[in-house]
Amino acid sequence: MILIGQYDSPFVRRVAIALRLYGLVFEHRPWSTFGDAEKIAPHNPLRRVPTLLLDDGEALIESTAILDYLDELVGPDKAMIAASGQERRHALKVCALGSGLADKGVSLIYERVLRKDQLKLWVERCEAQIGGVLTVLEQQRAAVATPYWFGERIGHADIMVACALRFTGEAHPGLFDGVRYPALVAYAAACEALPPFCEIVQRLDPPKG
Helix, strand or coil: CEEECCCCCHHHHHHHHHHHHCCCCCEEECCCCCCCHHHHCCCCCCCCCCEEECCCCCEEECHHHHHHHHHHHHCCCCCCCCCCHHHHHHHHHHHHHHHHHHHHHHHHHHHHHHCCCCCHHHHHHHHHHHHHHHHHHHHHHHCCCCCECCECCCCHHHHHHHHHHHHHHHHCHHHCCCCCCHHHHHHHHHHHCCHHHHHCCCCCCCCCC
């Protein structure tokens, strides 16, 4: 398998960490969606990452769909999410919150870099969405006594949230701090100390507008 995309993307990183935790061998091609868009296009017409190329030539796109395939590959006993029921629905919701948090962080970067005159209403909306998600996640995490969101074993929800928190902190440090979100800061630090997180990391250097 070949994973396309740079690790400063929280979506690429979540897939790479899952691959490592599952013990699946993969090649990494750190192609940029801007500088290497034409390389990505033959495999993904959206020119987006992550894109996962399977050994038979099939290309999988979008991190949630990729992880669904990986879960099927390793089987339900190893999959880092419940197979069904309320726990699965809850885990998917936490994943969606983490994914949305990262997505809004990306939107703010694009607004700053690509628009000559930033749209104040859009910036305020993105910041409100980021703050709302962080508040909900902080409340939920503060109520969890186990190391991970759903017990003693790391899951996709943990990976997505931790990757999103790192990205948010690097892209918009004023929006994520330990004073307002102490439970999330401690939780993110614990995840980042794990070997796969230490190995699979690329510091974000946000472009300046």
